[in-house]
Amino acid sequence: MNKVVTIHLNGTPFQLEEAGYDALRAYLDHAARQLAGNPDRDEIMADIEQAIGDKCRAATNAFRTVVLAKDIEQIIAEMGPVDDGSEKSSRAETTPAGSDPTTHAADNDPAGSGPVKRIYRISEGAMISGVCNGIAAYLNIDPTIMRIIFVLLAFVTLGGMALAYFVLVLLLPSARTPAEKAAAQGAPFTAQEFIRRARAGYYDAVKTFHDKGAHREWRRRFKHEMRAWRRNFRQEMRAHSQQWQADWHASWSQHPGAYRGFWFTLSFLSAVRAVLTFVWIFALLSLLTTGAVFGIALPAGISLWFGLLLLCVAYVLFSAPIRAARHVLLRHGWGGPPCVPALFGLWDVFVWLGFLALLIWLADRYVPQAHQALVNLPPALHHAADSIKHWWAQR
Amino acid sequence: MGIEERFSAIRKGLLEFLLLKIIAADKVYAADILKELSRTEFATQEGTLYPLLSKMRREGLLDYEWKESEAGPPRKYYKLTAKGREHLRNTSDYWQKINGTIKGMGPNS
Numbered sequence: 001m002n003k004v005v006t007i008h009l010n011g012t013p014f015q016l017e018e019a020g021y022d023a024l025r026a027y028l029d030h031a032a033r034q035l036a037g038n039p040d041r042d043e044i045m046a047d048i049e050q051a052i053g054d055k056c057r058a059a060t061n062a063f064r065t066v067v068l069a070k071d072i073e074q075i076i077a078e079m080g081p082v083d084d085g086s087e088k089s090s091r092a093e094t095t096p097a098g099s100d101p102t103t104h105a106a107d108n109d110p111a112g113s114g115p116v117k118r119i120y121r122i123s124e125g126a127m128i129s130g131v132c133n134g135i136a137a138y139l140n141i142d143p144t145i146m147r148i149i150f151v152l153l154a155f156v157t158l159g160g161m162a163l164a165y166f167v168l169v170l171l172l173p174s175a176r177t178p179a180e181k182a183a184a185q186g187a188p189f190t191a192q193e194f195i196r197r198a199r200a201g202y203y204d205a206v207k208t209f210h211d212k213g214a215h216r217e218w219r220r221r222f223k224h225e226m227r228a229w230r231r232n233f234r235q236e237m238r239a240h241s242q243q244w245q246a247d248w249h250a251s252w253s254q255h256p257g258a259y260r261g262f263w264f265t266l267s268f269l270s271a272v273r274a275v276l277t278f279v280w281i282f283a284l285l286s287l288l289t290t291g292a293v294f295g296i297a298l299p300a301g302i303s304l305w306f307g308l309l310l311l312c313v314a315y316v317l318f319s320a321p322i323r324a325a326r327h328v329l330l331r332h333g334w335g336g337p338p339c340v341p342a343l344f345g346l347w348d349v350f351v352w353l354g355f356l357a358l359l360i361w362l363a364d365r366y367v368p369q370a371h372q373a374l375v376n377l378p379p380a381l382h383h384a385a386d387s388i389k390h391w392w393a394q395r
Numbered sequence: 396m397g398i399e400e401r402f403s404a405i406r407k408g409l410l411e412f413l414l415l416k417i418i419a420a421d422k423v424y425a426a427d428i429l430k431e432l433s434r435t436e437f438a439t440q441e442g443t444l445y446p447l448l449s450k451m452r453r454e455g456l457l458d459y460e461w462k463e464s465e466a467g468p469p470r471k472y473y474k475l476t477a478k479g480r481e482h483l484r485n486t487s488d489y490w491q492k493i494n495g496t497i498k499g500m501g502p503n504s
Contacts, residue, residue: 012468031442040449047445050468051425057467080440 004066009053010046015065016056020072024052031082038084052079119306120175121168131168134175153317164313266326267351273322274355280315282363284308285373288384305388406437410447412490413437415475415483418457422472448473456482 005021007014016024031048035041052075059071119138121130127147136146153161283293287307291297363370417423417431425444432439451457456479459471475483 010468035446038446038449040446040453044445044449047425047449047471048441050470051441051445054426054467078440080442082442082446084446 002069009056010049012053012057014053014056014060014067016067016072017069020067020069023069023076024072027076027079034082034084044082048079048082055079119172121172122175128165129169130174131165131172134172153313161313161316269322269326270351271355273319273326274351274353274359276315276319276322277356278359278363280311281360282370282373283311285376286369287311289373289376303391304384305391308384410437410439410443411451412483412486414447414451415456415479415486418473419475419480419483422460422474424470424472428473451479455479 003018004015005018007016007021007024028045028049032041032045035044038044055075055078056067056071059067059075120134122133122137123130124133125143126133132146132150133143136143139146150161150165154165287293287304291304293307293311360374364374365371413432414428417428423431425441425448429439429441429444448457452459455476457473457475459473461469462472464470
């Protein structure tokens with residue numbers, strides 16, 4: 001016994017099995033999306049609905065009034081992917097001779113055929129909100145690996161990555177419509193794909209929580225568990241850090257003369273950080289102006305803004321140990337008497353800024369590429385802002 | 396890459412030419428066009444056909460009229476316009492020329 005949905009196709013009513021309805025809905029949604037911008041969109045959609053209606057009529061008779069899911073599968077396969085025929089026509093192309101469209105699109109380069117791949121949050125099978133899931137799908141790696149990377153980064157960057165995660169939660173759109181889901185996976189949108197997903201219950205995920213009560217209960221439990229986990233984690237971290245501090249003091253108090261080294265070490269750390277910052281800024285600039293970092297072009301399929309994001313993550317990653325070391329130095333001194341954090345902090349910032357300015361000046365003066373990059377900076381920034389705006393407008 | 400796949404872009408480009416020829420012969424319903432094509436290398440599906448037909452109509456090559464059908468709602472029957480017939484003649488000539496060029500080139504097999 002299956003649920004039946006009554007629909008009308010271009011004015012004629014039909015009764016469809018629910019799974020068939022889902023597949024048909026997905027097919028028509030995608031068709032409408034594919035024809036976006038086509039002046040005859042409504043007319044073509046009406047033609048397509050009517051053609052589907054004719055096929056549905058052929059599938060039913062006086063004794064069999066319901067169109068079954070397998071009929072719809074057959075019909076969608078016969079209809080074939082809707083193809084605008086204009087500039088983007090090469091996507092989702094199937095040869096009617098019967099080559100398998102899924103593998104066909106998969107072997108091609110990601111930039112050429114196949115639907116445009118974009119980062120979405122994918123809530124199916126998500127741990128928190130689907131950010132890792134979405135990025136993993138975008139980069140075509142296992143979501144678990146992505147999650148491990150994220151957690152490791154969160155530790156190494158002292159929570160910086162956790163912050164980035166929440167920014168991503170706000171920034172990344174959630175894949176809701178079937179077309180968005182396909183764009184998130186980069187999967188080819190063909191009839192076979194629709195059918196496979198409809199079969200796999202892909203579109204049923206939204207219906208997992210039938211009543212609101214169950215959903216609320218699930219969320220409450222999830223929040224409760226998260227809170228308990230956070231509390232635990234904080235307690236453990238606090239205990240550990242006290243242990244580390246004690247160890248640190250114990251080891252350094254045996255070298256009373258080391259206090260002089262403090263200034264030197266701090267300056268050295270600041271200088272190293274300045275070099276890092278300089279390299280980072282230069283990398284950002286060269287990515288913006290030439291599309292490559294130190295002559296290494298971005299892999300195809302990774303957009304400019306994602307490259308910039310990666311660079312930022314890399315910078316945070318590399319500068320984190322230095323920051324942590326400086327933090328320890330400033331807070332707990334060099335095993336000697338406790339120091340005045342404000343004064344040292346100021347000194348540190350001056351050394352850092354001064355060194356950075358010196359590096360930029362030297363580069364501007366002696367490295368022609370760096371000079372060129374600096375000169376090109378305003379238009380490049382403009383271009384980057386435009387591309388980000390364009391990306392924003394597209395979603 | 397098989398010969399089928401190699402020629403998929405060319406087949407696609409020639410589809411418009413074939414539609415002109417089919418529609419020139421008789422007023423046809425979309426399903427008739429698909430049936431006629433299904434026996435050839437140019438087998439096509441609705442998903443491709445409807446957008447192409449509507450594009451050709453927009454370019455003024457063809458037009459349609461509604462006709463009642465015994466079963467179901469009225470159907471669109473396509474026919475060529477004067478511009479469409481001229482375009483068919485030009486395309487036919489050009490195709491002959493291309494064929495001649497291909498035959499005249501290289502060793503005759």
